[in-house]
Amino acid sequence: MDKTFDTIILGxxxxxxxxxxxxxxxxxxxxxxDTCTLGGQPSNxxxxxxxPGMMKLGGFDLAEKFEKHMDMYKVSKFLMQEIEYIDLRSExxxxxxxxxxxxxxxxxxxxxxxxxxxxxxGEEKFAGRGVSYCAVCDGGFFKDKVAAVVGGGxxxxxxxxxxxxxxxxxxxxxxxxxxxxxxxxxERLKSNDxxxxxxxxxxxxxxGDEVVKSIILKNVKTGENSLLEVDGVFPYIGIHPNSELxxxxxxxxxxxxxMTDNTMNTSVPGVFAVGDVRNTPLRQVIxxxxxxxxxxxxxxxxxxxxxxxxxx
Ligand code: NAP
Numbered sequence: 366m367d368k369t370f371d372t373i374i375l376g377x378x379x380x381x382x383x384x385x386x387x388x389x390x391x392x393x394x395x396x397x398x399d400t401c402t403l404g405g406q407p408s409n410x411x412x413x414x415x416x417p418g419m420m421k422l423g424g425f426d427l428a429e430k431f432e433k434h435m436d437m438y439k440v441s442k443f444l445m446q447e448i449e450y451i452d453l454r455s456e457x458x459x460x461x462x463x464x465x466x467x468x469x470x471x472x473x474x475x476x477x478x479x480x481x482x483x484x485x486x487g488e489e490k491f492a493g494r495g496v497s498y499c500a501v502c503d504g505g506f507f508k509d510k511v512a513a514v515v516g517g518g519x520x521x522x523x524x525x526x527x528x529x530x531x532x533x534x535x536x537x538x539x540x541x542x543x544x545x546x547x548x549x550x551x552e553r554l555k556s557n558d559x560x561x562x563x564x565x566x567x568x569x570x571x572x573g574d575e576v577v578k579s580i581i582l583k584n585v586k587t588g589e590n591s592l593l594e595v596d597g598v599f600p601y602i603g604i605h606p607n608s609e610l611x612x613x614x615x616x617x618x619x620x621x622x623x624m625t626d627n628t629m630n631t632s633v634p635g636v637f638a639v640g641d642v643r644n645t646p647l648r649q650v651i652x653x654x655x656x657x658x659x660x661x662x663x664x665x666x667x668x669x670x671x672x673x674x675x676x677x
Contacts, residue, residue: 378403474608480604507596509532512596606621635671
């Protein structure tokens with residue numbers, strides 16, 4: 366065993382870094398573990414304009430500010446770690462990565478979520494050759510090209526608008542005739558004349574040669590198929606929680622999101638879940654950082670209560 370911490374935080378996005386700041390600032394021995402570098406999903410957002418006090422900031426810049434803030438405190442970082450297993454059964458929780466065996470009195474799960482795939486023919490084949498799940502990473506490849514964005518939520522609308530910085534035309538394909546995105550985002554979309562919305566349609570197939578050339582759309586009202594020539598496809602049809610490591614160990618909802626109470630405690634005492642991986646009613650950076658703060662404070666209270674119990 367490498368070391369026993371007070372708190373291990375799994376995941377270095379806004380929720381995880383906020384938890385780390387609160388935990389280390391509260392003088393708990395804190396470790397943060399991530400399969401990648403720090404930053405999480407916002408690192409891929411073009412712009413964040415609903416984080417109070419920041420007005421308008423690139424997602425990457427905000428993530429960098431969180432990391433700098435975290436670095437003011439003593440937080441042990443274990444990045445680019447391949448996690449082999451997590452054991453939540455005993456009082457001391459164990460996180461085994463390929464290189465380390467870490468243990469802690471409390472665990473805060475901030476593993477976030479990943480994009481759901483369309484699961485249509487051609488999606489896997491053309492991944493990285495026209496199919497992308499990250500407009501910020503790949504938008505530059507679509508200069509003066511035509512791309513399709515799929516979905517009707519905040520991500521689809523925001524990323525469609527972002528892509529118009531490069532692309533000459535964006536088709537926004539939505540399976541209904543009403544968006545679920547916030548009204549303010551819908552209003553912004555209306556004033557973007559590079560975006561054409563195709564309602565009541567789903568993508569049935571992605572085709573091309575070396576790269577994407579076209580997609581087959583199905584009108585869900587008429588059942589008719591049509592061909593649309595595009596150079597790229599950006600599916601933004603929702604997210605799936607990164608919670609598989611905890612299956613069978615923690616209570617989850619039908620979609621795999623980890624159930625918590627309002628102190629972020631999961632079904633296992635001393636194990637907390639924060640941000641997009643939990644069953645939260647709102648998935649934003651502001652709610653993720655709030656979750657992180659609540660979890661770190663209640664992890665501290667859990668450890669204090671355990672000490673009191675020992676001394677009785
Ligand atoms: P989302 O809100 O769940 O929206 C997913 C969209 O994809 C919905 O419009 C849905 O259609 C559509 N969809 C789902 N499955 C589909 C399929 N198989 N084929 C075609 N379309 C499909 O997901 P999201 O936009 O990725 O956002 C995830 C979370 O992050 C949300 O809570 C969102 O509010 C939050 N977020 C917030 C911001 C912000 O505040 N600025 C930015 C990005 C994301 P239906 O509408 O018909 O169900």
